[in-house]
Amino acid sequence: MNARVLLLALLLPSAALAQGFAGLGTDAEGYALPDPDHRFDFPEDHGPHPDFRIEWWYLTAVLDGDDGATYGVQWTLFRAALSPEEATGWGAEQIWMGHAGLTTPDGHFTAERLARGGIGQAGATADPFEAWIDDWAMTGRGGTPDALDAIRLTARGMEFAYDFSAEATGPIVAHGANGYSVKSQDGQASHYYSQPFYEMAGTLTLPAGEVAVTGTGWLDREWSSQPLGPDQTGWDWFSLGFDDGSRMMAFRLRSDTGRDYTTGTWIDADGSAETIPAGALTLAPGRTARVAGRDIPVEWTVTLPARGLDLAVTAMTDDAWMDTSFPYWEGPVTVTGSHEGRGFLEMTGY
Numbered sequence: 348m349n350a351r352v353l354l355l356a357l358l359l360p361s362a363a364l365a366q367g368f369a370g371l372g373t374d375a376e377g378y379a380l381p382d383p384d385h386r387f388d389f390p391e392d393h394g395p396h397p398d399f400r401i402e403w404w405y406l407t408a409v410l411d412g413d414d415g416a417t418y419g420v421q422w423t424l425f426r427a428a429l430s431p432e433e434a435t436g437w438g439a440e441q442i443w444m445g446h447a448g449l450t451t452p453d454g455h456f457t458a459e460r461l462a463r464g465g466i467g468q469a470g471a472t473a474d475p476f477e478a479w480i481d482d483w484a485m486t487g488r489g490g491t492p493d494a495l496d497a498i499r500l501t502a503r504g505m506e507f508a509y510d511f512s513a514e515a516t517g518p519i520v521a522h523g524a525n526g527y528s529v530k531s532q533d534g535q536a537s538h539y540y541s542q543p544f545y546e547m548a549g550t551l552t553l554p555a556g557e558v559a560v561t562g563t564g565w566l567d568r569e570w571s572s573q574p575l576g577p578d579q580t581g582w583d584w585f586s587l588g589f590d591d592g593s594r595m596m597a598f599r600l601r602s603d604t605g606r607d608y609t610t611g612t613w614i615d616a617d618g619s620a621e622t623i624p625a626g627a628l629t630l631a632p633g634r635t636a637r638v639a640g641r642d643i644p645v646e647w648t649v650t651l652p653a654r655g656l657d658l659a660v661t662a663m664t665d666d667a668w669m670d671t672s673f674p675y676w677e678g679p680v681t682v683t684g685s686h687e688g689r690g691f692l693e694m695t696g697y
Contacts, residue, residue, distance in 0.1 A: 378428065378572035381536045383527040390494040394473025397441060400428045402570030404471065404478045404485055406500060407586060407691040408547045409679045410562035417663060418551060418560060419450035419679030419691065420509060422485060422500050424478045443469035445480035447502035449509065449551065450667045450678045458504030459671045495542050495566065508552040513564050517544030518618040522596065530600055531579060531608050537571035543586065543594050543614060563588055565691065581696015583630055585649065585660065589688035592616030597623065597649065599630040601696065613654060627653060636665035641697045643676050658684040662692065
């Protein structure tokens with residue numbers, strides 16, 4: 348057991364490690380639960396929700412370098428509550444985990460940070476907006492109608508670093524019914540919204556030197572206390588941008604009983620959105636690659652008959668493995684078929 352896993356084993360309840368991906372299918376007694384009558388209140392909902400067990404600030408971007416290469420970037424801050432009880436300082440019942448990933452044409456870099464809440468090492472604020480852990484930060488730049496309209500993003504690992512600005516060119520999108528996103532036939536749910544319209548610009552620092560990059564980004568905000576059913580073992584999540592300006596979020600939650608659950612959101616170029624009904628789309632894995640001792644599907648067929656969608660989604664780099672305390676695959680993808688484009692794919696629980 349490496350030091351990171353040992354730390355989480357000490358911090359997280361044992362039941363959370365035993366059921367579901369990262370314990371997301373365990374009972375949520377004592378925690379707040381998503382409310383279908385909740386309506387997002389910004390900027391407040393850009394900040395933390397400590398009454399819920401789990402939430403994240405999650406940005407992915409596909410970037411073109413001035414060296415002619417394509418890159419994928421991930422920045423994530425997770426907050427997890429150890430118990431529903433409130434405490435302060437070193438006794439605060441919150442832990443924070445940061446993940447940074449960088450996919451290049453030749454490989455993948457990963458970095459991770461861990462912190463205990465209550466001492467200022469990590470946290471999030473709504474107004475002014477900032478989410479941070481150590482010297483990694485997602486910071487609102489101010490002077491905009493919404494706190495997420497313009498942000499700066501920084502992170503670094505042993506072999507890489509990045510520093511980007513992101514400017515939103517479209518609206519925030521709520522998933523599900525006014526942001527109440529159902530995750531299973533049994534009704535598990537989360538509060539979930541995205542800012543899928545970022546234009547990105549900045550600098551990558553690689554072992555060979557700096558690369559100036561531009562591209563597009565997608566920010567996810569989600570919080571819940573039991574977002575998975577006890578039989579659900581992981582998910583396959585897609586954020587796709589098409590050349591006509593439309594976008595789609597789609598996911599498959601895998602069940603060890605065979606009751607896989609698929610849904611998503613179709614987003615028009617103007618930002619108007621429509622929920623994709625459960626079971627209306629198909630996410631079918633194709634070719635697999637051997638990654639970190641696992642068979643990972645790196646080619647997918649995605650179909651949505653109601654939109655005339657028939658896609659081949661292919662990983663830009665097979666080995667986009669996040670070697671973190673809870674390991675998973677995350678990287679950029681290309682899209683061909685009825686629609687052309689690119690995006691990001693995350694796969695957990697393999």
